[in-house]
Amino acid sequence: MALCRAISAALVLAAAVLLGSLCPVALSEDERLENLRFVQHASDAPLVSHFNYIIVGGGTSGCPLAATLSEHSRVLLLERGGLPHANMSSQEHFTDALADTSPASPAQRFVSEDGVVNARARVLGGGSCLNAGFYTRASNEYVRTAGWDPRLVNSSYRWVERALVFRPGVPPWQAALRDALLEAGVTPDNGFTFDHVTGTKIGGTIFDGNGQRHTAADFLRHARPRGLTVVLYATVSRILFRSQEGVPYPVAYGVVFGDPLGVQHRVYLRDGAKNEVILAAGTLGSPQLLMLSGVGPQAHLEAHGIQALVDQPMVGQGVADNPMNSVFIPSPVPVGLSLVQVVGITKSGSFIEGVSGSEFGIPVSDSARRLAASFGLFSPQTGQLGTLPPKQRTPEALQRAADAMRRLDRRAFRGGFILEKILGPVSTGHVELRTTDPRANPAVLFNYFQEAEDLERCVRGIQTIERVIASRAFSNFTYSNASVESIFSDSANFPVNLLPRHANDSRSPEQYCRETVMTIWHYHGGCHVGAVVDDDYRVFGVRGLRVIDSSTFRYSPGTNPQATVMMLGRYMGVKIQAERWRK
Template identity: 75%
Template sequence: MSAGHMSTAALLILATVLGSFCINATASREAQRYNFRFVRHARDAPLVSYYNYIIVGGGTAGCPLAATLSEHSRVLLLERGGLPYGNRNVSSEYHFADALADTSPLSPAQRFVSEDGVVNARARVLGGGSCLNAGFYTRASSGYVGAAGWDHRLVNASYRWVERALVFRPGVPRWQCALREGLIEAGITPDNGYTLEHVPGTKIGGTIFDRRGRRHTAADFLRKAHPRRLTVFLHATGVANPVAYGVVFTDPVGVQHHVYLRRGGAKNEVILAAGTLGSPQLLMLSGVGPRLHLEKHGIRTVHDQPGVGQGVADNPMNSVFVPSPIPVAHSLVQVVGVTRFGSFIEGVSGSQFGIPLHGRGAARRAARNFGMFSPMTGQLGTVPPRERTPEAMRRAAEVMRRLDRRAFRGGFILEKILGPLSTGHIELRSTDAHANPAVTFNYFRDPRDVERCVRGIEAIQRVVRSRAFSRFTYANHTAMEAVFRRAAGTAYFPVNLLPRHPRDTRPLHQYCRETVMTIWHYHGGCHVGGVVDRDYRVIGVRGLRVIDSSTFKYSPGTNPQATVMMLGRYMGLRILKERWIRKGAEDKH
């Protein structure tokens, strides 16, 4: 059998959820409220079942894709996590940072540390990354849509479908207003007001948080699904022997369940929507990937595909904590500056991003949150990623514990690099799919990314010094140091930017490299043109597609969630259209 006609490899439905044998009562009530009668626990799945489409991954792309395909076909959606409902860390914007800091086995965020030493997270919940992010919503640029080869009219219709379901216009508190005016004063023009379009200048974007601060997620799209044609199994875990034309998953009790594509030939498909880490990992564990790497782990090669896991990138983020002499209201990302030199500038504010630094267990809690949006981020200015050890975290926590609590009033101004041009790869650590794969992003390997970062930090400096932002900054360093030097004899964290570093005559270059964090916009590993074709079919493997952020070469817009959700709807419509065209052709014969 030629590679071009190879049958679908068995896809391994894997997760790291252990000991989760039930959906909690609160979540069950939420599911009933949304009339999610089709959402069930994996242990309740039949031992053998058949569907037209099997979607692996109920995330930001998988949910709109499943809802769309269910309009005319029988669809199974498999998710390794649980429901997002009933979890305040997911549902409330005031607990945004708590979800990312939660390291428990049942957390909706599964932590991983890249080989670069940067702490990161991947979603483990129905709704995917839309359950964990800061909520900012903006479309991709028209240039991005054109380069992707998408149909502009269908793209716009798909965006509108998404927006009707869960996008809101945010309220803009004073700190965000000052940021907006400061960006304009710093030369990031024009002022575009409120818009969902990706355009140069300063703008207010959309949000998936409503006016009550309640998050709306991609899981909400399932309300649009046909309730008798869609089945969702949560906590689908484990791995079994390969089976053609379907998947095998194991429930938390250890029982194997076989799911096959229904008879009907080429119209039925398995679709991977497991995300940038999950989709390449599942392909490789299923025997689709670089032959030498698969052989190293004793995996039989079904299709030698060198591009799987390659070209993975994470937009580097560098954030600056700006202490404020006055209290600052809580806000997530609402305003963004889209520069013309390849950097995006955003902001978050409020004491909710601080962490309890006093009392029992303070150092432990601080270390756990290290690397998230907390004032501790300032300590990263002299700690390169590979040196961010637990001991370094504890020392930083101890220093910060001695600071006056007024030191934690303020907010972050952050910048993200366009692209980026620096890329890396994903490799298997082992055949244990419960383990995260090894991920290398190679932050700032390309010097052009460093130059973009420097220009972004310089723009942030201008914002901090702007007249518009003056009420949220200290008038002089003497007044500021009076607050911060309560911890006598210890270093205090950098404030109002202006980083200085003895090891580099170019302090901003050093600042970019040593304060690098993630903004959770990683992508790649199954690129269009390399691993999948323009219809997102895996090249050389029949009946298999990948539809998620792993197919992106660049992160779309300033924040990618809008485009990932749009892609789920867009490809769902495309696939249904193809199905009926094929059916019509078959009927003629």
């Protein structure tokens, strides 16, 4: 118990930093304490409690949803991770959390059945604590297709943007990328805008002018303190269902969560038809928890010894991940650090972005060591991932690649990445249970490039990157004696982009896409609207349960989904409140 008290004290101190220092206006000590009242460690939570709304997942959608619903209701927000720590807060340490492979890492690593290394957030604020910070809205067409109210969508985006979105500076490398995209035909020049429009644009960022990260956890500062309880390190194991007279479906009435000591806590909904359990656990977590609770494909559940309350074959289906392919561009001159600020939205269905300042403040030897540990960082050393098609990316093989990186001259890492991500995608896979342990990752298959349309979009994206590299606008950041082909494949002069070798020492663009594929962490699906949930995100076949997160998306919105996931949390919070008042 002494250990638990020490952890709780540290948690309060960390929450004071989180909820105080991120505020644009300095808070008094009393105001900080007022904010801290709703944050607690799972070990300090009561064994039994009651709320109007139980939200599972304190991430990119869960935080704005909880803050909104707390205005007039008692809300419990359950997060399986802890608070963002200091080295996640700046651009210079962007890769640190992703490189952390400890059991308590805020980025829980998983490897898809395709062989591609990936990560899922395990921290208050979710993916907004781990990503490259780029902020852009979904297109108007996406909003229409989703059936959302455009006025409420716009007001919800503005609510998000007032809290944590900034206009980035455009350093020379990013400015050259912008001009090169325009020269390569990705037009028009749309300047700075949050809108998703064809052409080249500068988007928003959640990093402020001092390079400090702001996250979805910041929304909790707008919560009504007496209306919200946030419990950290709480792993939900199942949703509780019961039968109710006059209702032909199982009714959700609570959840069970475990704390780090293994103690099981029960949380119940207060009496009343308006109260609900809401899953915001993400693309992997929400379908996983539905299946652990008996809602999913009957044969699959029974194979794991789970009684199927509702045979719902579409739970976990239609999961997709936007494939990312990139090339590292060595620079003859030093390049400053920049994360994604410029994006080219092509007419052919691919998005072109870039990051520069390759070492992110990490010595090459240390960076290589971290790559070997995590084999999935987005850093120049991951150019070595191109030497290994996905199924061959074992820890041992990547250790050898990291060792090769460590032996290179530091100048080999001077430059930046240009990457392409495809629209959609059309190819989909599934999430399935691997075990009944809620802390473990489920099995995930994305089926990258299964559909020819996705492969064609990738090829066109790579061709656009080639035109960018060859452009006059980008010439200051490329070697004058380097052809585009040599940057992709000349291992003697450009060793960062080593690629798989074949008998004829050549390969097609399609082969390049398949063999160098990585993730950009924009996976989605598994609880699609119309298949698992209705237009108001209520789960079919049960009552009192919704899913509000990226698992409901059929396609990834915009060039980065975080803006739309945060917007959805606010949007549905407002709608649920209005519905509650009508009832």
